[in-house]
Amino acid sequence: MSTAHVDISYSLINAIYKALNGNVTYIGTTYPVYKSTPKPAPSTYVIIDQINSIENGTKDYFIYEGTVNIVICDDSAQRGDKKLAHSILNVVRGLLKPTRASVPSLVFGYTVDSELITIDSELITIDAEGGGGLTCVSFTPGMFNDFVEQSETGYSRIRLIDQYNFIIN
């Protein structure tokens, strides 16, 4: 419960990252997870993408509701075979929503190392402060979309977009 109006977006990204990073493993390969688009990008990875949210609280405290997109990116195939991407998506879903009532163990609150942030956004050091007075009330699978396009190099670009609805207070 938060009685102060705070930014929950990066805390949510960070929390999902902690839940996924190092754990998205399929047939012996652990696929990287990113909080922002990597440059250069590996051929196959997971990115915690766009968050949309609104504040919908009570007269006493703030409640944040919205959606977050988890995107499986696979540029490794020369044809639009989505098997690998869907298999990775299956692993991600198992990590984020293994049972009907589960919510991921989200730790909110972070500090940013201001020296590293100016060098490379991927080097941002995030240290969980713990608690932060926020709780993930629900984390629910929402809409799923996918698209495949042919890149200039002849490789297929596969994007599986898995949307989750969240309520945080």
Added chain:
Amino acid sequence: MAVINGSVYSVWNTTERLWSCKNASLKVDVDLPDVTTKEDAGWAKHIQGLRNWSIDFDGVYEDAGGSSVLMTPAEILASIIARTASAEVSFKPVTGTATTGWKGDATFKSITITGNMESGITFSGTIVGNDALEVIAIS
């Protein structure tokens, strides 16, 4: 003159404020018994009848940690089950520049607690006045 933000108005049960409320509405009504006769040239006429008032409220269910100054849906539910006698209820601002509130003896008539799938538990209820509604001047 400035518009008053509705967020500052709360429902109070004597000294306890309704916790985690989203919306609260004070309704005041008067019965208008019809006294139209054939002599009224086709216009309806009425007299002043009984007055009544009530407060509808809703919010998100949240434990108040046993606070003695905050009223929760669980306490309201227990009050209804126990058929607790009516007590002073107020509809007044907590903070801000609003200078008017209202109070009167009233009873909690109903509470609905709803647990929808994958969303926060919500509540809604009604308080019904048991006597006159008075204006409170907020200093």
